[in-house]
Amino acid sequence: MRAVVLKGDYHVEVEDRPVPQIREPTDAILRVTSTALCGSDLHFYRGHLKCPPGFICGHEFVGEVVAKGDAVKQFDIGDKVVVPFYTACGACYYCVRGQASRCAKGELFGNSAPANTVDGGQAEFVRCPLADTTFVRPPEGIPEEMLVLMAISSRLVTSPRHVSSKTSLTVTDANSQWSRSAADRSACAPSRVR
Numbered sequence: 575m576r577a578v579v580l581k582g583d584y585h586v587e588v589e590d591r592p593v594p595q596i597r598e599p600t601d602a603i604l605r606v607t608s609t610a611l612c613g614s615d616l617h618f619y620r621g622h623l624k625c626p627p628g629f630i631c632g633h634e635f636v637g638e639v640v641a642k643g644d645a646v647k648q649f650d651i652g653d654k655v656v657v658p659f660y661t662a663c664g665a666c667y668y669c670v671r672g673q674a675s676r677c678a679k680g681e682l683f684g685n686s687a688p689a690n691t692v693d694g695g696q697a698e699f700v701r702c703p704l705a706d707t708t709f710v711r712p713p714e715g716i717p718e719e720m721l722v723l724m725a726i727s728s729r730l731v732t733s734p735r736h737v738s739s740k741t742s743l744t745v746t747d748a749n750s751q752w753s754r755s756a757a758d759r760s761a762c763a764p765s766r767v768r
């Protein structure tokens with residue numbers, strides 16, 4: 575598959591990489607249909623955040639489930655899903671309080687540092703750990719370009735619905751996260767994978 579790989583400061587290349595495979599029963603594999611470039615990508619691209627190179631970039635993306643582990647019960651092959659920048663277990667101290675970005679088992683897509691990272695979604699396919707509690711099911715009728723913006727603002731646009739569905743928080747509680755995300759909303763550039 576083709577994938578965008580960080581090679582060093584101010585240097586990315588599109589490379590051929592193996593199509594990712596299921597490693598854990600809670601994994602799913604997505605065919606990426608839209609992916610994003612966000613401000614966090616620029617931290618390591620510009621060298622402000624030092625990351626060992628060689629990883630596939632892309633924190634946020636939208637895709638179709640093409641394979642899943644036996645423990646993935648909430649999503650099926652063919653489902654369209656929105657994926658935020660980190661995985662979430664849905665059960666740890668933070669997740670149950672609606673602070674899934676602090677998930678004790680969370681992995682960040684599209685980085686090599688700090689620890690707990692996984693290849694990102696600027697690629698034709700991506701492996702997603704903890705699929706059941708990481709994926710967000712998109713609302714009906716939202717165009718693809720809007721869905722990837724929701725991924726960037728994940729746990730923010732989608733979070734009121736998502737957090738309230740996964741925790742005891744109300745939608746109003748969860749909405750308070752969205753209001754703090756103006757910078758994220760405005761500093762993003764969606765792109766369609768062709």
Ligand SMILES: [Zn+2]
Nearest residue numbers: 612614633659
């Ligand atoms: Zn991001």
Ligand SMILES: [Zn+2]
Nearest residue numbers: 663666669677
């Ligand atoms: Zn968690």
